[in-house]
Amino acid sequence: MKTFLLPDLGEGLPEAEIVNWHVQPGDLVRADAPLVSVETAKAVVEVPSPYSARVIRLHGDAGDFVKTGGPLVDFELEAENGDGSGAAAVNAGDAGTVVGTMPVGETIIVEHAVAGGSGRRSGRLRATPAVRALAKRLDVDIETVAPSGASGQVTSRDVEAAAQTSTATERIVADDEWEALRGLRRAMAQSMIRANAEVCHATVFDDADIDAWEADQDVTLRLLRAICRGVAAEPALNALFDAASMRRKKLLQLDIGIAVDTPAGLIVPVLRDARVATLATRREELQQLKQAASDRRLGRDDLRGAAITLSNFGMLAGRYARVVVVPPGIAILGAGAIRREAVAAGTELAVRRRLPLSLSFDHRCVTGAEACRFLAAAIADLQLQN
Amino acid sequence: MAELTLVDAVTAALDWELGHDESVVVLGEDVGVNGGVFRATNGLQRKHGADRVIDTPLAEAMIAGMAVGMAAEGLKPVAEIQFMGFIYPAVDQLINHAARLRNRTRGRLSCPMVLRAPFGGGIHAPEHHSESTEAMFAHMPGLRVVIPSSPARAYGLLLAAIRDPDPVVFLEPKRIYRLARQEVANDGAALSLDVCYTLREGTDVTLVSWGAMTQETLEAADRLQAEGVSAEVIDVATISPLDIETILESVARTGRLVIVHEAPRNCGVGAEIAALVAEHGIYDLKSPVQRVAGFDTIMPLYRLEMDYLPGVTRILDAVHVTLEG
Numbered sequence: 001m002k003t004f005l006l007p008d009l010g011e012g013l014p015e016a017e018i019v020n021w022h023v024q025p026g027d028l029v030r031a032d033a034p035l036v037s038v039e040t041a042k043a044v045v046e047v048p049s050p051y052s053a054r055v056i057r058l059h060g061d062a063g064d065f066v067k068t069g070g071p072l073v074d075f076e077l078e079a080e081n082g083d084g085s086g087a088a089a090v091n092a093g094d095a096g097t098v099v100g101t102m103p104v105g106e107t108i109i110v111e112h113a114v115a116g117g118s119g120r121r122s123g124r125l126r127a128t129p130a131v132r133a134l135a136k137r138l139d140v141d142i143e144t145v146a147p148s149g150a151s152g153q154v155t156s157r158d159v160e161a162a163a164q165t166s167t168a169t170e171r172i173v174a175d176d177e178w179e180a181l182r183g184l185r186r187a188m189a190q191s192m193i194r195a196n197a198e199v200c201h202a203t204v205f206d207d208a209d210i211d212a213w214e215a216d217q218d219v220t221l222r223l224l225r226a227i228c229r230g231v232a233a234e235p236a237l238n239a240l241f242d243a244a245s246m247r248r249k250k251l252l253q254l255d256i257g258i259a260v261d262t263p264a265g266l267i268v269p270v271l272r273d274a275r276v277a278t279l280a281t282r283r284e285e286l287q288q289l290k291q292a293a294s295d296r297r298l299g300r301d302d303l304r305g306a307a308i309t310l311s312n313f314g315m316l317a318g319r320y321a322r323v324v325v326v327p328p329g330i331a332i333l334g335a336g337a338i339r340r341e342a343v344a345a346g347t348e349l350a351v352r353r354r355l356p357l358s359l360s361f362d363h364r365c366v367t368g369a370e371a372c373r374f375l376a377a378a379i380a381d382l383q384l385q386n
Numbered sequence: 387m388a389e390l391t392l393v394d395a396v397t398a399a400l401d402w403e404l405g406h407d408e409s410v411v412v413l414g415e416d417v418g419v420n421g422g423v424f425r426a427t428n429g430l431q432r433k434h435g436a437d438r439v440i441d442t443p444l445a446e447a448m449i450a451g452m453a454v455g456m457a458a459e460g461l462k463p464v465a466e467i468q469f470m471g472f473i474y475p476a477v478d479q480l481i482n483h484a485a486r487l488r489n490r491t492r493g494r495l496s497c498p499m500v501l502r503a504p505f506g507g508g509i510h511a512p513e514h515h516s517e518s519t520e521a522m523f524a525h526m527p528g529l530r531v532v533i534p535s536s537p538a539r540a541y542g543l544l545l546a547a548i549r550d551p552d553p554v555v556f557l558e559p560k561r562i563y564r565l566a567r568q569e570v571a572n573d574g575a576a577l578s579l580d581v582c583y584t585l586r587e588g589t590d591v592t593l594v595s596w597g598a599m600t601q602e603t604l605e606a607a608d609r610l611q612a613e614g615v616s617a618e619v620i621d622v623a624t625i626s627p628l629d630i631e632t633i634l635e636s637v638a639r640t641g642r643l644v645i646v647h648e649a650p651r652n653c654g655v656g657a658e659i660a661a662l663v664a665e666h667g668i669y670d671l672k673s674p675v676q677r678v679a680g681f682d683t684i685m686p687l688y689r690l691e692m693d694y695l696p697g698v699t700r701i702l703d704a705v706h707v708t709l710e711g
Contacts, residue, residue: 108568
């Protein structure tokens with residue numbers, strides 16, 4: 001039999017109060033399992049069993065005080081054969097702390113700690129997480145991109161250039177396979193992602209009453225003329241915006257982008273120097289521009305520089321749309337399908353032809369009032385007879 | 387060679403240096419007759435005498451102040467603060483005197499003192515006994531802050547700290563004081579200060595930690611290995627000044643970094659490591675740096691403390707986030 005004495009729980013406290021027992025006489029306990037909770041001056045602490053053994057007797061009940069060094073528990077050891085467990089038990093009795101429970105283990109650590117690193121240099125690719133994400137989005141294998149950065153890093157330009165090159169390669173895909181976007185469709189995806197991420201879109205919807213129109217009016221030319229009038233009333237809509245440098249460039253000449261639906265995808269050629277006085281004479285030129293767009297005969301410069309774009313989607317279907325502004329442009333006017341509508345004419349109901357309009361603008365560069373002044377002037381022009 | 391626990395290794399290092407350098411003095415509350423609140427100085431007074439291993443009153447500002455004075459006069463004091471929670475009265479002496487003695491005297495005096503304190507949670511202790519405020523000391527120019535995470539490093543780094551001519555705050559992770567044993571030669575050989583220790587080499591992610599959290603970090607690395615993810619594990623060991631080169635070199639190979647510490651996240655040493663990696667290693671990162679840390683709230687009492695300390699699951703979650711990048 002062994003009598004376990006209450007160990008010094010620290011700071012020379014002479015005694016501890018038993019809060020409750022975790023074992024009963026007759027129990028088999030494992031070494032380090034809690035025997036009893038006692039309250040010292042600092043806290044309630046658990047006293048662990050020093051032995052794996054059977055409990056014979058508890059010295060005291062809850063509420064009793066046990067003196068430090070006084071008997072706490074009598075144990076019957078399973079094998080009292082001098083195997084050295086006695087010495088280990090003496091050590092375990094001193095848990096080595098005043099407060100709390102010190103976790104004790106017998107694991108032997110085997111480690112091969114090296115001061116500093118391994119000294120191996122990496123020949124690995126360098127790029128910011130943002131560039132890596134861009135490459136993923138554009139389906140470019142960044143490991144194959146040649147870096148141009150000053151620190152040997154792959155830049156976003158490198159990735160974009162690689163994406164452009166890869167679109168040149170043609171590949172036949174079966175209908176149910178994933179197909180990499182190429183050409184115009186890929187360019188659309190990229191510019192829309194950028195527009196969506198960058199531009200602060202606001203869209204104003206309104207209708208032009210075109211019931212007074214003469215029979216031979218060309219809708220596209222009328223819309224272009226309306227844009228001319230709008231810009232005349234509010235020149236702030238004819239500017240390019242560069243968010244990176246927080247600059248805008250007010251344009252003297254009015255160039256208008258025209259969204260064209262082609263078999264290959266969306267393309268936006270630019271009609272240069274639109275003026276109210278000469279628009280009527282440019283019908284033929286406009287047709288050629290659209291044809292050139294469809295035939296993919298336009299160069300990059302033919303597609304650049306417009307501050308404002310016209311999307312006449314109503315030729316197909318649709319009434320209003322949140323049309324998308326593509327930087328560095330700042331506005332886009334969408335025209336929905338012309339329809340007859342019942343509207344209030346004074347105090348009477350009347351059926352009139354109406355042209356629904358949606359004006360999206362980049363609110364970083366254009367105020368709401370500027371957009372509405374533009375739209376009001378455009379509508380006023382559209383409502384003229386010819 | 388003897389297999390020592392971390393606290394045994396502290397005792398062995400103190401014993402060695404008391405025996406080999408007569409300018410070394412150990413002082414603190416209960417370090418003498420009692421042998422220390424965690425038994426870190428057990429038997430040292432009996433062996434080396436009461437004028438070398440000195441019991442002091444319960445007055446931390448005085449303990450640190452005595453150490454500064456002894457150090458200025460040519461001794462090498464190793465002072466013990468019983469718990470980090472009671473170190474704050476000593477902070478004035480550390481910041482206003484120990485850290486700047488060399489600077490103030492234009493190099494005429496240095497301050498070769500060590501202030502030892504157990505820190506961190508996980509032993510079910512009452513209030514004030516479980517915090518990790520190492521970042522406070524790391525922020526102070528002139529203080530070196532060293533944290534061992536194994537018996538071998540406790541031994542070698544404590545010897546180096548005592549021999550260093552400038553003040554060292556030596557923080558001992560008490561949760562692992564007796565958790566495991568390791569062969570320690572006890573030959574008086576010091577380890578290098580101011581370098582990280584790479585505990586495991588890996589290629590997919592770098593896990594950086596210190597103190598007791600290296601346990602969970604190594605366990606996480608084991609679990610990752612079972613998933614087929616090769617994790618490099620780095621023990622920072624000296625958190626100030628930081629050996630950022632070793633970490634950058636590792637991140638250049640793995641491209642991913644997870645920092646694990648039990649101190650609160652806000653302004654923790656992990657923030658400094660993340661900032662340095664952002665400044666010098668951003669091109670090597672495949673995904674944003676992750677920090678797994680204690681929560682930005684008061685350390686809870688012991689029923690909840692294991693919920694506060696980052697566990698293996700939280701480390702694995704953070705690694706999985708980096709692997710998505």
